[in-house]
Amino acid sequence: MTTAAVDLTRLKTPFYPRLEALDRLHTWHSWKGYRSADAFTNGEIEYFAIRNSAAVFDLSPMTKYRITGNDARIYVDRLVTRDMLNKVGAGRVAYAVWCDDQGQVIDDGTIFHLRDDEYRLCSQEFHLPWLRAAAIGMNVDIREETADYAALALQGPNSYSILKNLGLSGIENLKLFGLRHFDFAGTELMVSRTGFTGDLGYELWIDADKALPLWDALFEAGKLHGIRAIGTHALEQSRIEAGYLAAYVEFLPANETVRTGRTRSPFELGLDWLVDFKKPNFNGRRALAAEKREGSTWRFVKLDIEGNKTASSAYIYADKRAKKNIGFVTSATWSPVCKKNIALGTVRMPHGKVGETVYVEVYYQREMHWSRMMAKAEVVSKPFWDPPRRRATPPGLF
Amino acid sequence: MSDRYDAIIVGAGHNGMICGALLAKAGKQVLILEAAMQVGGAAVTREFAAGYSVSACAHLLYQLQPQVLKDLNLNLDYAADDIAAIALSTTGDHLRIRGNHTEGLSEDDAVELRSFHARMTRYANLLNKYLNKAPPRLGVRNRRDLTTLAQLGFDVRKLGRKDMREFLRLIGMNIFDELEERFDNPLLKGALAVDAVMGTHLGPRSPTTILTYLYRLAGNQGRVAQMAGGMSTLSESLAKVARDNGATIRTNMAVKRVVVENGRATGVETEKGEVFSSRVVVSNADPKSTIMDLVNPRHVETGFTRRVHNIRMRGNAAKLHLALDGLPTIKGLDKKSFADRMIIAPDINYVERAFNPAKYGATSPHPVMEVTFPSLRDATLAPTGKHVLSAIVQYAPYNLKEGWDDAARDAFKQTAIDTITTYAPDLPERINDSELLTPADIESEFRITGGHWHHGELTLDQFMFVRPVAGAAQYEMPLEGLFLCGAGSHPGGGLNGAAGRNAAIAILRREKAA
Numbered sequence: 001m002t003t004a005a006v007d008l009t010r011l012k013t014p015f016y017p018r019l020e021a022l023d024r025l026h027t028w029h030s031w032k033g034y035r036s037a038d039a040f041t042n043g044e045i046e047y048f049a050i051r052n053s054a055a056v057f058d059l060s061p062m063t064k065y066r067i068t069g070n071d072a073r074i075y076v077d078r079l080v081t082r083d084m085l086n087k088v089g090a091g092r093v094a095y096a097v098w099c100d101d102q103g104q105v106i107d108d109g110t111i112f113h114l115r116d117d118e119y120r121l122c123s124q125e126f127h128l129p130w131l132r133a134a135a136i137g138m139n140v141d142i143r144e145e146t147a148d149y150a151a152l153a154l155q156g157p158n159s160y161s162i163l164k165n166l167g168l169s170g171i172e173n174l175k176l177f178g179l180r181h182f183d184f185a186g187t188e189l190m191v192s193r194t195g196f197t198g199d200l201g202y203e204l205w206i207d208a209d210k211a212l213p214l215w216d217a218l219f220e221a222g223k224l225h226g227i228r229a230i231g232t233h234a235l236e237q238s239r240i241e242a243g244y245l246a247a248y249v250e251f252l253p254a255n256e257t258v259r260t261g262r263t264r265s266p267f268e269l270g271l272d273w274l275v276d277f278k279k280p281n282f283n284g285r286r287a288l289a290a291e292k293r294e295g296s297t298w299r300f301v302k303l304d305i306e307g308n309k310t311a312s313s314a315y316i317y318a319d320k321r322a323k324k325n326i327g328f329v330t331s332a333t334w335s336p337v338c339k340k341n342i343a344l345g346t347v348r349m350p351h352g353k354v355g356e357t358v359y360v361e362v363y364y365q366r367e368m369h370w371s372r373m374m375a376k377a378e379v380v381s382k383p384f385w386d387p388p389r390r391r392a393t394p395p396g397l398f
Numbered sequence: 399m400s401d402r403y404d405a406i407i408v409g410a411g412h413n414g415m416i417c418g419a420l421l422a423k424a425g426k427q428v429l430i431l432e433a434a435m436q437v438g439g440a441a442v443t444r445e446f447a448a449g450y451s452v453s454a455c456a457h458l459l460y461q462l463q464p465q466v467l468k469d470l471n472l473n474l475d476y477a478a479d480d481i482a483a484i485a486l487s488t489t490g491d492h493l494r495i496r497g498n499h500t501e502g503l504s505e506d507d508a509v510e511l512r513s514f515h516a517r518m519t520r521y522a523n524l525l526n527k528y529l530n531k532a533p534p535r536l537g538v539r540n541r542r543d544l545t546t547l548a549q550l551g552f553d554v555r556k557l558g559r560k561d562m563r564e565f566l567r568l569i570g571m572n573i574f575d576e577l578e579e580r581f582d583n584p585l586l587k588g589a590l591a592v593d594a595v596m597g598t599h600l601g602p603r604s605p606t607t608i609l610t611y612l613y614r615l616a617g618n619q620g621r622v623a624q625m626a627g628g629m630s631t632l633s634e635s636l637a638k639v640a641r642d643n644g645a646t647i648r649t650n651m652a653v654k655r656v657v658v659e660n661g662r663a664t665g666v667e668t669e670k671g672e673v674f675s676s677r678v679v680v681s682n683a684d685p686k687s688t689i690m691d692l693v694n695p696r697h698v699e700t701g702f703t704r705r706v707h708n709i710r711m712r713g714n715a716a717k718l719h720l721a722l723d724g725l726p727t728i729k730g731l732d733k734k735s736f737a738d739r740m741i742i743a744p745d746i747n748y749v750e751r752a753f754n755p756a757k758y759g760a761t762s763p764h765p766v767m768e769v770t771f772p773s774l775r776d777a778t779l780a781p782t783g784k785h786v787l788s789a790i791v792q793y794a795p796y797n798l799k800e801g802w803d804d805a806a807r808d809a810f811k812q813t814a815i816d817t818i819t820t821y822a823p824d825l826p827e828r829i830n831d832s833e834l835l836t837p838a839d840i841e842s843e844f845r846i847t848g849g850h851w852h853h854g855e856l857t858l859d860q861f862m863f864v865r866p867v868a869g870a871a872q873y874e875m876p877l878e879g880l881f882l883c884g885a886g887s888h889p890g891g892g893l894n895g896a897a898g899r900n901a902a903i904a905i906l907r908r909e910k911a912a
C-alpha cells in the first residue's frame with residue numbers, strides 16, 4: 001500500500017520569503033495554521049521598534065471575510081453590538097464585538113467599511129458558520145478571503161513618514177479608524193489607520209501576489225527610519241500596554257465554550273461603550289438588556305502592580321492575606337515604555353472598581369527556587385499607553 | 399386604521415380560532431386574518447369534483463382536547479365517534495381493531511394487546527396532561543417553571559418504579575422493536591405501526607415512534623370520530639364561538655408581513671396593503687414561515703434564526719380523493735365496514751419498506767394508506783347513491799428528487815389507486831373523478847411550509863421544551879409582542895387545539911404581568 005505524500009508543514013504567508021531571510025532565531029509557531037515568528041532577532045529590540053521607530057508585522061494569517069450585498073449594512077449592524085448603520089460610513093473602520101443570543105462574546109475584531117455595501121471583517125478566530133447563519137434570510141454574500149490578501153501592520157512613530165516616503169499622497173488626512181484606497185504599482189492597496197499596538201500606526205492590505213513588491217518598497221521607504229520586522233512577542237507586549245483583548249486569553253469564544261459561566265459579555269470585558277441599546281435589534285440585545293438591569297458577574301480590570309515581577313496567571317485577591325479570591329490575571333507584562341508592571345484581568349463584581357486596591361499573588365523563580373509575593377495593585381481606567389500621536393492628524397514627521 | 403386591536407391572529411386554522419376565541423372571551427379585541435376563502439386551515443371541507451365534497455386535509459378527529467371544548471362551551475356534531483380500524487388483508491381475513499378489542503387475533507396476541515393498550519393508555523394520559531400546558535423553561539428560577547418541572551418529575555415517578563423505568567425506556571424508542579417483541583399477527587403490527595408514523599418522516603424503525611404513537615393516543619384516548627359535514631363543520635363551529643365572543647374574522651386576507659417597529663411587533667400588513675395595528679401579533683402560520691417570511695430574520699437574533707431555519711418540516715403525507723359511482727367491493731368486507739377506517743399495511747416491514755425510498759427523495763412504490771369512505775356516514779358529501787373516498791397516502795416526500803410536477807403527481811396518484819385496487823379490484827370502474835394533493839400542493843394551498851402535518855417533525859429533538867426551538871417553547875417569541883399559536887409550537891399538530899389554547903393562556907398571563 002502506498003500513501004500519498006501529504007505536506008504537513010505549516011502554511012506560509014505571501015511574505016514568507018522575506019520573513020525567512022530575516023529570521024535569526026527559528027522560533028516559529030502556528031497562527032491559524034500559518035508560520036508566524038515569535039521574534040526574528042531579539043524581542044526587546046523589536047518591541048522598541050514599535051515604540052521608538054517603525055515596526056512591521058505580518059498579519060496575513062488574520063482571518064478575513066468579505067461581506068457584500070444589498071443587505072450588507074443591515075447585516076453587520078445586526079451582527080455586532082455597536083451602531084454600524086449611522087456611525088460607520090464607507091471609508092471607516094470599527095472595532096466591534098459580536099455576541100450569541102445570550103449576549104456572550106463570540107469574538108472581537110475590526111470591520112472595514114470598504115465601499116457602499118461592502119465590508120471586510122477581520123478576527124482572530126474562524127467564524128464562517130456563524131457569519132453564514134447570520135446571513136439567513138438576508139441578501140448578502142459572505143466569503144472567506146484570508147489567503148487572498150496579504151496584510152502588514154506598520155506601527156510606531158515613524159510609520160507616517162514611511163508611508164509618505166512610499167508616495168501615498170493624501171495619507172496625511174487619514175484619521176484614526178479611517179481607510180483609503182491607493183494605487184500601488186497598478187494594484188489597489190488599502191491602507192487603514194488601525195493597529196494592535198495603541199500607537200501611531202497603519203495596516204496595509206493588498207492582493208497576495210503583490211505582497212513581496214509591497215514589502216520591498218516599504219522597507220526601502222523605511223530604510224532611514226529604523227523600519228524593522230517584528231514577531232508576536234513584541235506585538236503582545238504592546239497589545240497589553242494598549243489594553244486590548246485577545247481571544248482565548250481575556251475571553252473564550254462563546255460558541256466554543258462548554259461550561260456555563262466561562263464566557264464573558266461585552267460589559268464584562270469593559271466594552272460598555274460598544275453596546276448600543278438605541279439599535280432595536282442586534283445579536284444578544286435581549287440578554288444584554290437583562291444583564292444591564294440585573295448586573296454582571298465579572299469585571300475586566302487593568303492593573304498597575306507594584307514591583308517588577310510579572311504577574312502572569314496570578315490569582316487576584318481583595319486582601320493582602322489572600323482570604324478573598326476575586327479573580328485572576330489573564331495577561332501580564334513588564335511595560336518598558338511605561339516602566340510599570342502591568343496586567344489585564346477578570347474579577348468578580350462588585351470588586352475591581354477603578355481606583356480600588358487589590359492584591360496579586362505572584363510566583364517568581366530565582367536560580368531555580370520559587371518565591372511568592374502578594375503584590376499590591378491598583379485598578380486603573382486608562383490604557384497604559386495611549387500617546388497623543390496615535391490620533392494626531394496629520395501625524396508628525398520624524 | 400385608527401383601531402388598535404389587543405391581538406391580531408394570523409391564520410384561522412383551528413388553533414388560531416381557539417386562541418382567538420379564548421382571548422376574546424377574556425375581553426380582548428381580537429382580529430383574525432385568514433388567507434384562504436374559508437376558515438379552518440387544514441381542517442376544511444371542500445368540493446373536489448362536481449357534487450363531491452371531502453375533508454381536504456385532515457379527515458378524522460381523534461385528538462381534540464376535551465379541555466378546549468369545555469373552555470369554549472362547544473358541543474360537536476359527530477357523524478360517528480367510535481370508528482374502528484380495519485387492517486386489510488388481500489385474502490379477506492381482515493382484522494378489526496377498536497382500542498384494546500380486536501376480532502380475529504390469537505389468544506396470545508389478544509392478551510398482549512390488552513396489556514399493551516393499557517400501558518400505552520397510562521403513558522398517553524400522563525403525556526396528555528403536559529400537552530395542555532406550556533412546557534417549563536429549563537435553567538431559570540421562575541416559580542411556575544420550576545413547579546411544572548417538579549410536577550413532571552413527580553408524575554413520571556408516580557407511575558411506580560417498574561412503570562417509570564418502562565416509560566423512560568420506551569419514550570425514545572422505535573415502535574418496531576416493541577411490536578415485534580409482543581405480537582405475532584402481521585396485520586396487527588402493521589396497523590399499529592401506521593398510527594405511529596402517520597404524518598411524519600419516520601418509519602416504524604425510526605427512534606421516537608413510540609412517542610408519536612402515544613401522542614396520537616393522547617387526545618381522545620384513541621377514539622376516532624368523523625365530523626358531520628366534514629371538517630369545515632368543526633372549523634365553522636370554532637369560528638362561531640370566536641365571533642360570539644366578539645372576535646372579528648376576515649377571510650381572503652393574506653398577511654404579507656408582521657410590522658416591526660423599534661424592536662416590537664406592532665401589527666400586520668396584508669398582501670393587499672392594508673395595515674392593522676395591535677398590541678400583540680399571534681401567528682397560526684408555521685414557525686418557519688412566521689419568522690422567515692412574515693417577520694424577517696433581521697428583526698430577531700442569529701441563534702434563534704438558525705434554529706428556526708433548521709426545523710425539520712418536510713411533509714410526507716399525500717391526500718387522495720376519489721369521486722365514486724358507488725362503493726367498490728372488498729373481499730370479506732361487508733358494506734357496513736366501509737364506514738370504518740381501513741389500513742393498508744399488511745405487515746410492519748411493509749411500512750418500513752414504504753418509508754425507505756422517502757429517505758432518498760422517492761415515493762413509495764407500495765404506499766401505506768388510511769382509507770375512509772366518509773359519505774357512508776354523511777350523505778351530504780356526495781350525490782345520492784354515490785360515494786367519496788378520502789385517503790392519506792404515505793410516503794410522498796416533499797423533497798421529491800425530480801420535483802413535484804403534474805407527471806409526478808399523476809404517477810403517485812396511480813400508485814395509490816393501484817394499491818387500493820389490490821384489495822378492491824373493481825375500484826377503477828367506479829372512479830368518476832380524482833384528486834391527489836402532494837405535500838407541495840398542501841404547502842401552497844394551506845400555506846404550511848413543507849406541507850408538514852405537524853408544522854414541524856414530531857421527534858424528541860423538536861418536542862416539549864424544544865418545540866418549535868430551544869428557548870422559545872412558551873409561545874412567546876424572542877421578539878416583543880410576537881407569539882405562536884399553531885401546530886409548530888408545543889405540543890404539535892393534529893386537530894387537538896392544545897397549541898391554540900396554551901398560547902391564549904400564555905398571552906393572557908403575559909398581559910397580566912406587563
Ligand SMILES: Cc1cc2nc3c(=O)[nH]c(=O)nc-3n(C[C@H](O)[C@H](O)[C@H](O)COP(=O)(O)OP(=O)(O)OC[C@H]3O[C@@H](n4cnc5c(N)ncnc54)[C@H](O)[C@@H]3O)c2cc1C
Binds near residue numbers: 455456717840890893
Ligand atoms: C394530508 C394531511 C392529513 C391530515 N390528517 C389529519 C387527520 O386526519 N386528523 C388530524 O387530527 N390531523 C390531521 N392532519 C394534521 C392537521 O391537519 C394539522 O396538524 C392541523 O390542521 C394544524 O392546525 P393549525 O391550526 O395549527 O394550522 P393550520 O390548520 O395549518 O392553519 C393555519 C392557517 O393559517 C393560515 N395562514 C398561514 N399563513 C398565513 C398568512 N400569511 N396570512 C393569513 N393566513 C395565513 C393558513 O391559511 C391556515 O388557514 C393532517 C395533515 C395533513 C397535511
